[in-house]
Amino acid sequence: MNKRKILMIIGILTLIIFCNCYNNEIKVMGASAVNNNPDYTFENEDTIILHNTSIDTDNKDLLTKFEKVKHIKIDTTETYLGLYELTCFTNAISIYIPANITSISSISTYPLPNLKEFLVDEKNSAYSSINGVLYNKSKDRLILYPYNGNKDAVVEAGTKIIEDSAFNNVPINSVIIPEGVILIESEAFAKTNLTEISLPTSFRSFYSGIFKNTPLTKVIISEKNKSLTSIDGVVYSKDKSYLYYWPEEKIVESLILPQELTYLDCSMIKHFNKVKQITIPDALTAIIGTADNRIEQIFVNKQHPYFKQYDGVLYSSDYKNLRLYPNQNKDTDITIHNNLEVFPMELFCTENTTKVLTLPKNLRKFKGKLKPYYRVLLGGFVNLSELKIDRDNKLFVIENGVLYNKEKTQVLWYPIDLPAKEFKIPETVTNVDNDQLVKQNHLEKLVVSDNCKLYDFVNDYDYGIYTIPTGTDCPNLKEFVVSKENPYYISVEGVLLSKDKSVLLVYPSAKTDKVYQIPDTVEVVAFGNENHYLQTLKIPQSVHWFGDVSYTDGENHNYGDALLYFSALKEIEVDPTNQFHTSIDGVLYSNGTAVLIAYPVGKTNSNYYLPKEVDDIYDVRNLNYNPYLKDIYIDSSSQCQYLKDGDLWIKKWYHNNFQPIHFDNITLHTY
Template sequence: MQKITFIILFFFSGISLIAQTTKVVNVSSQGNLKNLITTSEQTTVSTLTLTGSIDARDFAFMRDKLSVLAVLDLSMVSIKAYTGADGTNTGVYTAYIANEIPVYAFYDPLLFTYKATLTTIKFPSTTSKIGEKAFYYCYNLSSTIIIPASLTKIGDAAFYGCSSISTFSVVPSNPRYSSSSGVLFNKSQDSLFIFPPAKGSSYTIPSTVKHVGSSAFDNCLKVSLVTIPTSVTSIGSYAFSGCSGVVGSLTLPTSLKTMGDGAFYGCSGLSGTVTIPASLTDFGNYCFLESNNISSFVVNTSNPNYSSENGILYSKNKDTLFICPPAKQGAVSIPSTVKLLGSYAFYNCSKLTGTVNIPASVDYIGYYAFYGCSSLNVFEVNPQNNYFSAENGVLFSKNKDRLIAYPILKNGTYSMPTTVMQIDPAAFAFSQLSGALVLPASVNAIGDYAFYNAKQISAINVDGANQRYSSDNGVLLNRTQDTLFMCPFAKTGSFVVPATVKHINYSAFDGCAAISAITLPNSLISIGGYAFEYCTGLTKILLPLHTTNISDGAFYSCSSLTELSIANPNPPIVDYYTFDQINKSLCKLIVPVGSSTIYSATNYWKDFTMLSEQLFYSAISENSESKISYSLNGNVLTLKNAGANQNLMIYSIAGVLVYNAKPESSIIQISLPAKGFYIVWSENNVFKISF
């Protein structure tokens, strides 16, 4: 049938420069700030000084409405208690305590928005606490953070991601905190809480420090050397995570007893040897994960819990292999004493070559144990092993019901045994397996990233007798085909997602750069995180009406996208990464007629500068084809069976929206403005009427 389209184009020929202003406001009644700043001032006030009384509602207003707020002076304000759902914990009924910078003060956990404009903050002298994630990812917050005497609690991740902070300064009379050289400590300086991320060069932790707090140096990219004194007994979770500028070998102090999860996660500059003292008897998971240039671990022989051999980290009696250093080269020999290969044991050991022999003693292999071992070509298992086996170089459980790892260098096609029930996470990740892979009827579980970056797999086909999975044109779905799990990397051309699909899974099309077009069905409800990441061949895509859930990073780095259409009149919630690395000044955003205003005011959608409107349904029926019945009395239109609490819109033939609501009743009356033709649009019907 004829497609009726209405288009309203918004042209941006240049950038308008808005004069930024300074404003002083006395808030005489808490929660009333929104009534004291005009609509125009919301986009111009960059420096704001408040006096009087405010509460969490006022913080929410500043966070959400003051779009260019950079300098905020609260030094003369009183923060009052508030209980309700209109505070900074968006939509959640919360009790906010007096004198506290509220939780999520400048970060919206529902919309995933940060206050990137904020550069300076001055706290009231009566502030007792800074709430959890209060300044989360305020990455332009760059002034000295002055901690008043009254402040005794800083919540988790309060300043996380504030990469421009260079100095903390604590009022000397503060009973809980202190500062030295811009670094935040407790009062006695035996605990180091936060090292300012913008503080650069080398740093020697004071000899008074016993505890390095969780995330204390997290993502301090400018630090090139940290000297840890022998006074330190504990290092918190992710304390040095992401400190990629710290280079060379790492010698942990002889006083260190405990180290939390991810303590040196992602420290890519670490190379050479990590020396573990006799005192370190407990460290958490992922401590050196993604620190891919470490070549050796050396453990003091007096350590009661850990040991090392040939640079590999083991338990004391070598019955557990914890970490093979990622930069270790050549062949690897697993001792016959080893019973347990920990999760991530050989993670990203890309320089290990040849064959891995699993001895008879091994009774457990954790997930991702051989992830990223890109130079391995064969797994072999001692025939006396009671728990594991190998066939054609592929690692299995003993009875071959679990496929654990496919060697990355093994190329050509592959026929999976009909005994396999479970495919482990990342089992085929990065593999050179080519052609079509057939999943037998026995497979009922596939782990995360099972086929990640296996770029030569052209199709995943499923035995018709399989009760859990199915396939369509080489794409993996569940049995009922309402969930799409994975599209092979090597798939080319265009692809039509089956009409039954409601959910596209996490990373389903991730890296499918050769796909040029994807057609999504009207049934689609949700798109998982990073579902279309790096689909660089896509130039256009239409998101259907019922697509209401678009997860983080869904279209990350779809760099060729020039047209994004969405049939939903209400903008789905997205986050910063959903459309990151898309050129939003060149990519057209096409939305339903009457929806441009709300899209242009919604975070992340409003970043698209070319916005147009369109009626998205090609099938416009006469009323006889619709389930909705209607009658006219003059210009009063009565609709029956419209569907309670469903979207209902009415347009004139010129494309003017005359009605847009979710009526509570299935019978409604509407006054039409003039004689003529109208298009009635509901969630299940589009039809034409006239009077």
């Protein structure tokens, strides 16, 4: 064999070896070479290896591919794993956690609905798994239970602590908790399907909201437990002096508590508003959280050392503090005890039956703060038509049924059911206090005097609009009339504006115009109240903020709440030179149609085609409240929207992934 042939053979062998090596490298690389994506590798169609868990899922085709994944393997250099970043893998049944992960976030808010097990590398120093459940390394702390695990859960022997949100949002029907568990942390069993649970002798303490939003009606405490006891499914301290936990769905009409109870926070009883009768325990020294009640009758021992009853109302023993006002008292003419000095307005947020109320001789102050769960101080007095005050009171005066301070510089109480149709605010009044004139049943015309300030408001275009709620819950209000000398406001065609006409503050609920043109000086518009007459709204070039009433305590209502209760509104027109808003077929959008701001609630079309550019809907209620709308059509070519499981998934600009929007009584289609 000559030298040339030998070299040829060597060359061929070298080529074969090279090809084999290349093919083996391709096999090792697997789908990563095909995908050419540094964030993940598909080991096969149903298994993905994540090299980076922060995946931007704004690609609909990629989401479809991720939905086929059954198994997730984490392979990052990070020590932290945010499970909320994995929610695009909706059909995943397992998650493998490598040795380097030492910190894992909760997934309770964004469950993986098919997850059956956590798998943990044996070399991991922080975590372990038992039967698919995630524990700490020493296996005495239960950290997370998989969403689709066994519906009849068993906590392993040796467990001492069940951590925050461990079962949160997991649809378990029962759970066995072994001896040795001493602590269950905050919201550990929140949003589960538990109706009953037994806690062992070792259990010592409750964290807040352990069983929040569960159908739980009964908790059983081991009789040998030295710290706690249960009576009729309710958990108390062993000596029964303190209420630890009232089951979420336990409902009683007659509330009878242990006589040893010394402190009661009624807000701990979720359905306290279902109680009709309450018996005050003999040892009780304090009661709070009583505002949201529908109690008809209070029973209290006449010799009780800490509480007394007067005209059906519960007071401290010296009658200086009002503790519980029975809102469904069958007596509708109530006299407040003369010893009361401070009127606690925060107790009167729930509707009550009182029609006539007499205020006491020693009353010197109204005290209260607007709370998130009710709109108007004293708003519970929806039936109050007559307000009286003891003739010897030196600090307040009532004139034509309205309460003022002695100097008549403040409107302090305008009864909600006062039958007057017109109220002319006296010239001496400089401000309306206590959120009055927000809610009134009969008022048709409000005349604002020279120096009167109805409510504080601030123009803040960057962080929300703080406008006035005056008149926003007055269903019969037809017009505002403002004195020309008033430095704060002006009225135009009965509509209340700021003095410089830059803010439309209140559009009267009973104003009967079918068409309204917003003045071309207005920049900010508030339409948070109701109106059942207006059909066409015309927005000028000047308007650049369109929103609802927001309160000065920071309870900002959604920008998209606007016009939600304008039931007759059929169309919104926008001046074509407006740089911030546009309208298409009578629907209001941000300029460029990126945001659907308001769909007219009275628009009579049964079909609606959502522009494919829309990446946010500020308030889906504008669509849900429309009685005519039956079908919404989504452009299948849109990169911002797609349909899944009957919901619209939309790529909101402030999220890294798609978010679901649910519609009531509306069918979604693609075209």
